[in-house]
Amino acid sequence: xxxxxxxPTRKMDFVFLIEVRDSNPNGDPDAGGMPRTDPVSxxxxxxxxxxxxxxxxxxxxxxxxxxxxxxxxxxxxxTALNSQHxxxxxxxxxxxxxxxxxxxxxxxxxxFDVRMFGAVMTTGQKNRQAGRxxxxxxxxxxxxxxxxxxxxxxxxxxxxxxxxxxxxKTTEMGSKHIVPYGLYRGExxxxxxxxxxxGVTNHDLAMFWRAFTLMFDHDRSAARGELNLRGLYxxxxxxxxxxxPARKLLDRVTIxxxxxxxxxxxxxxxxxxxxxxxxxxVTLTTLIG
Numbered sequence: 001x002x003x004x005x006x007x008p009t010r011k012m013d014f015v016f017l018i019e020v021r022d023s024n025p026n027g028d029p030d031a032g033g034m035p036r037t038d039p040v041s042x043x044x045x046x047x048x049x050x051x052x053x054x055x056x057x058x059x060x061x062x063x064x065x066x067x068x069x070x071x072x073x074x075x076x077x078x079t080a081l082n083s084q085h086x087x088x089x090x091x092x093x094x095x096x097x098x099x100x101x102x103x104x105x106x107x108x109x110x111x112f113d114v115r116m117f118g119a120v121m122t123t124g125q126k127n128r129q130a131g132r133x134x135x136x137x138x139x140x141x142x143x144x145x146x147x148x149x150x151x152x153x154x155x156x157x158x159x160x161x162x163x164x165x166x167x168x169k170t171t172e173m174g175s176k177h178i179v180p181y182g183l184y185r186g187e188x189x190x191x192x193x194x195x196x197x198x199g200v201t202n203h204d205l206a207m208f209w210r211a212f213t214l215m216f217d218h219d220r221s222a223a224r225g226e227l228n229l230r231g232l233y234x235x236x237x238x239x240x241x242x243x244x245p246a247r248k249l250l251d252r253v254t255i256x257x258x259x260x261x262x263x264x265x266x267x268x269x270x271x272x273x274x275x276x277x278x279x280x281x282v283t284l285t286t287l288i289g
Contacts, residue, residue, distance in 0.1 A: 005209065006206055007202060007205075007236070009196070012189070012237070014235065015187055015232075015253040016185070016186050018046065018184040019183055019184075020144075020227055021225075022226055023227055025044070025179065034150050044148040045144075055113075055208070055211045056073050059071060059112050059113075060073045062210070073113055074113050085129055103130040108198045116136065118194075119132070119133050133197075133198060136191040136193075136194035136198065136200060138188065142185060143184060143186070145257050146183075148179045148180075149261040150178070151179075152177050154176075156172065156173055160172055176223070181263050183230070189246060190205075213288060216228060231288055235250070235284055236282070237281060243279055243280060249279075252273060252274040253271070254271075254272045271289070
């Protein structure tokens, strides 16, 4: 029997918690790479785009080993989007005389992120486009529970950049931006009607949850040494339209902390998940927590 959270014919709403320790979870290029913050509340932010990038990269990494058809990635570094559309019109794909609808169908079948997140494929030559696809999975920004304290730390490097500087320099200066500690909460939604249009299967959902739970373990770097998924709670409805308002379900996951930027450990927070008295036709699956 398929687990509820793996059934693409059911609506889902989920909450995730991300722990950040001495890392920059999502630098803002408009602020010199500093961690993104809400200027009014001081809370930290991680964009939905950054989270989807990590899911895409993890799916690509997994598929390098498993090599399963249908799990290519549409938006990937070093690849022009127009060239991806043109692939749909190749002889071994939808064909050079395919309609835009046929090309769109091929794109959904071939690319995991088109099926799950959707895509705007209306660029390039008019006879080599694939239209627009609304994806069933949408993520919100992740927002820290409490205000964060972004720090800029000076660092030194013993190797100068230029050979001619070796005579005059022994080190070069740089900087590093970190959040000492933050617990971020985000939310997501899965639309079964849209999943039916793009052809999402239970294998796609299994890959999505697998990639989501592993994405930080394969994205570590000097700037992101300690990002950890601390919670993933999935509310699954008994039908494709939903048995209760999403907000009513998501608010069942509450977090209490010190209320300022002094937290330095996950144990400084109390996560409460109200599992009793769920609305009829709704089940809760705790994947991480």
